Amino acid sequence: TLKTHRLLVEISDITGIKGENVEIIARSILRFAYRVQNNDVGNIGKQNSRLRSWLRQVQQKNPTHDTTLNAEIDGELKHQSKTSGNKEKSKKKKNVKKIKNRLVQEIVLPTKADQAPGQEEQGARSRDMLFYDIPVRYSETEVCDAIKQLGTVHRITIKKHYKYQLVKADITLLEEYEDSFLKGVWKEKILIGSNEKNKKVIEIRWFHGNKTVKDIKEKCKWKAYK
Known part of the structure; x- marks a missing residue:
């Protein structure tokens, strides 16, 4: 181009x-x-x-x-x-389960004829009492049988706490236990358990029935300092 x-x-x-x-x-x-x-x-x-x-x-x-x-x-x-x-x-x-354990369970008791033998020597009166330091591993039946060693139980309710059971009972103590309670003895030994594996003697604390767990703790704290 x-x-x-x-x-x-x-x-x-x-x-x-x-x-x-x-x-x-x-x-x-x-x-x-x-x-x-x-x-x-x-x-x-x-x-x-x-x-x-x-x-x-x-x-x-x-x-x-x-x-x-x-x-x-x-x-x-x-x-x-x-x-x-x-x-x-x-x-x-x-x-x-926790809620059930916290509930107060009233136990239906047997007739007087089914109470522990040898309880003819009763105290003069029945009283409302609280029993503490009973381990939760024991059943209601085992607890009832253990408390009946102290006298004739007319009514009983059981409330389980974290480690121990709080037992409230209307009971006529045997004469020797009645005397101990009136003298201010605040611990007593009972045999508890339904078989050889869990049967043992334990020491429980007992109080007047109008006491609360808070009252019990305060009293035990005071006795420890005393």
Whole structure:
């Protein structure tokens, strides 16, 4: 073209190279540039092909990975929900058990004929009394049998605390125990337990029936200092 011819003339004038040689050199440079460009385009095409292949592989793997991940998450959530539910049920059972243990239970007593033998020598009167320091591991029946060693029990209620049971009873003490109680003896020994494994002699504290646990603690604290 006219522009190309003028460009070649200007190059010839500047470099001093003959016009035909300038044209040969220019054509060689153009061919080299085209070759380099074609190579670059080919490389870019190969890179694009590899990238497309990699993307297809990733797209094929992702659904499986997502499905597996979702299944794992669902499984973990179900496990946590089940574990939480079991813990909640266990907690409720423990709370119910604690509440039951705190309740005051009145025990139905046997007839007078079923009371412990040898109680013909009774004190002059029945009295309301509190008995403390009886471990919670003993059943209501074992507690009743132990208290009946002290006299004739007319009515009895039992309330379980953390370690010990508080027993309130309307009882006519045997004469020897009545004398001890009136003299201010505040501890007495009883045999408790229904079998050889848990049967033992324990020392319990006894008080007037109008006393409370707070009163008992204050009195014991005062006696300790005394």
